[in-house]
Amino acid sequence: MAIADLGTTAGAKTGRGGWLRQTVANQPIGRLLLLPALAYAILVTQAPFLYTLWLSFERWNLNRPNLRGFTGLGNYELLLFRDPAFWQSILNTFIIVVAAVVLSMALGLFYAELVNHKFLGRGVVRTMLITPFLIMPVAAALHWKNQMLNPIYGVVNWVLSIVPGSLSPNWLGTFPEQSIIVVLVWRWAPFMMLILLAGMQSISEETREAVRVDGATAWREFRDITLPHLYRFFQLGGLLATVFIVQEIDPIYMMTKGGPGNATTTLPYLVYRKAIEGSNVGLGAATGVITVLLSIVAITLLLRALDRMLRED
Amino acid sequence: MATSSRRRTRLTSRTKDRASPAWAVMAWAVALIAFFPVLNMVLTGFKTEVTAVSLPPQLIFWPTLENYREVLNINFLPFFRNSLIAALTSTALVMVLAIPAAYGIALRPTKQWKDVLFFFISTRFLPPAGVIVPLFIIYREAQLLGTIHGLIILYTAMNLPIAIWMLRSFFEEVPREIIDAARVDGTGPWREITQILLPMAVPGLVATAFISIIFAWNEFFFAVSLAAIGTATVPIFLVRFVTSEGFFWAKLAASSTMAVLPIVIVGWIAQRQLVRGLSMGAIK
Missing domain, CATH: 1.10.3720.10 (MetI-like)
Known part of the structure; x- marks a missing residue:
């Protein structure tokens, strides 16, 4: 039983690896060629923006790092009203x-x-x-x-x-x-x-x-x-x-x-x-x-x- | 080659009648006024500091190279070299990433080609102010603040969308029959790009590289935010010259002239392709 189980899992694993390779190989060449540029653009422009969004909810002054903390909409409130x-x-x-x-x-x-x-x-x-x-x-x-x-x-x-x-x-x-x-x-x-x-x-x-x-x-x-x-x-x-x-x-x-x-x-x-x-x-x-x-x-x-x-x- | 000569004939051989002499005089006058600040800057670089501030602006004077000598002595060249490295390296990376992508979009389009194209350009249109804060934090951690590598990474991302749009529009002009004939002969994508597409699109490749170099060379926001503490690019040299040296217009003009010269030359050469690059290839 145990051995059989192990066999299936192992089989599934290799099958899965093969599946991954297969999907990559089956992708239209047009899509594969886009991937490097797409990955680069997402990594350098989109990811930092998500981080900006996250940081905008933080109270964080580099000169006073010990006061760092979550402030919710505090920064926005400060900007908009004060x-x-x-x-x-x-x-x-x-x-x-x-x-x-x-x-x-x-x-x-x-x-x-x-x-x-x-x-x-x-x-x-x-x-x-x-x-x-x-x-x-x-x-x-x-x-x-x-x-x-x-x-x-x-x-x-x-x-x-x-x-x-x-x-x-x-x-x-x-x-x-x-x-x-x-x-x-x-x-x-x-x-x-x-x-x-x-x-x-x-x-x-x-x-x-x-x-x-x-x-x-x-x-x-x-x-x-x-x-x-x-x-x-x-x-x-x-x-x-x-x-x-x-x-x-x-x-x-x-x-x-x-x-x-x-x-x-x-x-x-x-x-x-x-x-x-x-x-x-x-x-x-x-x-x-x-x-x-x-x-x-x-x-x-x-x-x-x-x-x-x-x-x- | 064929493209550029066709463009040339179209630009200059408009069969419209010759304009009146008054029109020519007006055009020259307007152009001289618009060009005057540039001319003034270049001339000031060859003046002594005293003639530089004298009014009316001296157009005829005994030129001196003293300013250039002094500017080169206060470490202008490392900045210039950094600008060269940043502009050329980022442009090379842009081409490496953009050529396959543009080829994919133009000649092997998938269903979503248009969405992808618009995704790319939207990344160029987002203001850098939206990402500068995390970049500053990440660069501080990664010790990339004040380095030229940090700028190269960003200039590549900045010029990638424009390059993809431009190259796509150039690749689409390559006659389909040639590509199809090669495919029938069983040519793979790699050989199709390197042996058929690229040789035929050389003017387009050059124009794209020029646009990318121009934008990278003149870039300021990233440079001042992320690299100003180190040996940065030429724009930062000018900023620092002003804050540390103060009232030296002739030397400043000499540095400015050296700073703008490469791009003015590139721009003059690429004049005809400029509009295509600036309109993301939308205007042919």
Whole structure:
């Protein structure tokens, strides 16, 4: 009996091992090839987020490790009801991102229309217009802070001083949010230009010819043909820029450190300040969770736009 | 190759009439204004500290290499080397992981290929702020804080989704007949990838690698949160230069110029593929 039992178990075991090998071997090759990348992405991005969720329920300051403990929704309560920086940073994130995206779109559209015509040196002009996007964000932010926006030695105020009667404001002190937005737009308008230019160039020449034969002006052609055709490209570019700009803390870190006060603190920068600078793991994690939840809304919209582009292939 | 030359003709040979001279002047003026901060940065790097702060900005001056010499003397190169290692190693890992995955999705699709594709891209769209806290804790335990390895792990994850999306769109352009013919001849997946697919998709591979290098080189959030205590990447050099050296614009401009130069060159070369990478391959 015992021996028989042992036999069956052993048999079952080898059978099971074989079964496992069999299932792996029977998997479609397409699935097996995906596994390494999938495993990597889950391990490095999804698993840490679950840990963030867990940490957000803990009271844990790295400087006071002995006070560590479970606090339930304590961190969230602190953020939502007792931390003025939190609500301000939500508002700041919204203002900075929306303004930067909308203005990048407008300026990018202008850039794109400029180089969508033939003229001498068009390639050079396009290259110059793209370049700000390639500049390392940290270097760009520093340069803008020092040499462009500095109240005394900055180029912007020097240009303004040529205009009689104009002010020479302390940009980062008086208009911190606007200054951040200017730098973001300078960097992201080229990105929008690239996307919109691709859209403009996918308009067939016949379509354009048709309205031109009807005697349409350049403006009518732009308004009635170009703009409607660009709708999908605006959507895609706008949503991508939103996702990337939300993640970009570089100009804030380099130019204003989130200040003056909390005037330019965005949610990702708040996470950095609380968790990394302030060593408050629990509070940083809770802020991170809220940042992710709010981002999911934007991401859902973005994925829908990408899906639509895919389906039209 | 065929793809890139086709793209070139499409970009430059729009049969639209030549724009008026006024249009050309306006375009040049706008481009020069947008480009001015870059030009100004590069020029300042060759000025003395005194000329660097003089207004109006001096466009004609006696250039000096003194700033470059001094910046190289205060340990710029280790940071530069780290940036190179981080960007190139992570890009190599990205390619190793992304090529089979993109091949699987494009040429051996299972039923859920679309879900998988969207799962990948959603990981890129989640803000790093959502994972930075546990990463900091884990890295502290694993002694990865302040190391370049820690950054390589993250840059690989950061660029993997974009690479998969891009490569998938390039692989789908390889004519199916060639793949099918090879399969009829009994070619296995390994040879199908290495001997047929990859040689035909070289421009796409290069474009994908370029995009990955650009993002890794310029990355700041992970670097400042996890590596700033060690010998980190070039963005951290700039941060530290500002906090420790203070008011030295010319030297800062020289460091910035060296920091941005590799990517500006890569970006100029890859201009035509840039849009495809940035739109995750959705725009061809």
